[in-house]
Amino acid sequence: MTLTLTVNGTERQLELDPRVTLLDALRVHLDLTGSKKGCDHGQCGACTVLVNGRRINSCLSLAVMHDGDEITTVEGLANGKPGELQQAFVEHDGFQCGYCTPGQLCSATGMLQELAEGWPSHVSETLEGEYGLTEAEISERMSGNICRCSCYPGINAAIRQAGERA
Amino acid sequence: MRPFDYTRAENVSDACAAAFAPEAQFIAGGTNLVDLMKLEVMAPGELVDINRLGLDRIEESDGGLRVGATVTNSDLAADARIRQDYPVLSRALLAGASGQLRNKATTGGNLLQRTRCPYFYDTDSACNKRSPGAGCAAIGGETRNHAILGTSEHCIALHPSDMAVAMRALDARIEVQPQDGPAKAYEMDRFYCLPGDTPHIETVLEPGDLITSVWLPAPKGTRQVYRKVRDRASYAFALVSVAAVIEMEEGRISHASVAFGGLAPMPWRDVEVDALLAGAEPSADLFDEAADILLQGAQPQEGTEFKLPLARRALRAVLEEATL
Ligand SMILES: Cc1cc2nc3c(=O)[nH]c(=O)nc-3n(C[C@H](O)[C@H](O)[C@H](O)COP(=O)(O)OP(=O)(O)OC[C@H]3O[C@@H](n4cnc5c(N)ncnc54)[C@H](O)[C@@H]3O)c2cc1C
Ligand code: FES
Ligand code: FES
DSSP states (O other): OOEEEEEEEEEEEEEETOOBBBHHIIIIIOTTTTSOOOOSSSSOOTTEEEEEEEEEEEEGGGGGGTTOOEOOOOOHHSSSSOOOHHHHHHOOOOOOOOSHHHHHHHHHHHHHHHHTTTTTOOOSSSSSSSOOOHHHHHHHHTTOOOOTTOOOOHHHHHHHHHHHHH | OOOOOEEEOOOOOOOHHTTTTTTTTEEEEOOOOHHHHTSSSSSSSSOOOOOOOOOOEEEEETEEEETTTTHHEEEHHHHHHHHHHOOHHHHHHTTOOOOOHHHBBBBBHHOOOOOOOOHHTTTOOOOTTTTTSSOOOSSSSSSSSSOSSSSBHHHHOOOOOOOHHHHTTTTTTEEOSSSSSOOOEEEEHHBBBBOTOOOOOOOOTTOOOOEEEEHHHHHHHHEEEEEESSSSSSSSSOSSEEEEEEEETTTEEEEEEEEEEEESSSSSEEEHHHHTTTTTTHHHHHHHHHHHHHHOOOOGGGTTHHHHHHHHHHHHHHHHHHOO
């Protein structure tokens, strides 16, 4: 099937079997190997990308269902040089092996946007109002991203710093 | 994954007609179906994409709210009207899955998500739900995420949804467009089927039947609580969950609807529990009696016996919080 994806601002035409996931389309067909395959079943978050501004697990989504969508991968987060969030991950040791990091970065970008839109979370005291960048809020909102090296304290601190500066 | 044809439906009637074909299946968020297709637990020959049917709106209607079938779990949880008037639903949604998954998971797909029984997932194990007549490896096997109420000797799988539990407590109605004929609406207890000797039949839906929306009546109680108990603090399915919608008048419970997750093959509700609570003065004894009624017919396996005290304590805690 033929489809068009706008990936990191560039329009790309693809001819794909409907079985190809968005993750495989990005990695195998567009050679954007930043997005990682961890579990391939929605359980780890390594494959997180932004679709029309929202974070999703690209391993559980069929590429053909995204015809016309705008995709941002980790390659598209930085405009030539590391952004605030990436810099914060470096400063706070937000990784060790780095395998989960592209997913963490995309997820955190989407999460900060959700926070800016005032979405509550499971740990929010109330369903109304502003939610701060507390450790508990960040952990809960990032629970879909597993870090096998357990760099959670660094990831948490990095996201808080980037969020506060934004 | 087995090969399949993909169709993007443009309108509801085309979608229903396409999904009426043998081996055809709707796809919404894909977060459950794609997972199961990779494992070949499900192998539809055709997928009918329902994401562009305009079923993604939440509208005020008939004194309540009509939630389109493709409204995402994130959008539903964040909707101002849901947060204000149906907080138990926001809370249940926010307790489920992860931020990424909720951004894709839809209202209709969440209702129809399949069980998380590991034997259902493992195509080398016997499972009456996956292959009718094959037997049930869970009975007498390793159990934890399994039902203790409403089960049969053929299946002890449970319905894993959080959202559906809150909807059951809110008396939601599921609205369906059949492939031919007029639209139908089902109360949730009429929508889901108990396993009996046909555990592969989970709902009343016929081929080509599309869930178009869920209608929520005006809430019958302002005290709404959702409590989910699980193996880790986030990103895990419920071992037990309780949704309560309560109204109090002069120190007495004037309305109670309580629904349960993690216990049964469908979001569970026991009319006798609700009847006991209605009109009564809250007390520890009352809540214990409610738990006695809830659990009287429970049939746990060795691995799920812990759910008896857990369900009792969760129910008590939720009722205490809601009636305080
Ligand atoms: C790692 C992980 C953790 C999770 N944790 C939780 C949790 O804690 N709590 C929880 O509740 N859920 C949890 N989920 C499940 C998640 O909520 C479901 O996968 C999701 O709600 C399914 O919605 P969907 O739109 O993606 O459905 P799909 O995968 O698109 O479809 C599911 C089924 O519904 C059918 N269908 C979909 N829409 C319609 C319609 N409108 N009419 C008729 N048939 C339809 C499809 O044909 C398919 O059979 C988790 C999932 C994963 C992968
Ligand atoms: S690879 Fe997608 S969630 Fe693990
Ligand atoms: S840095 Fe190794 S998995 Fe997260």
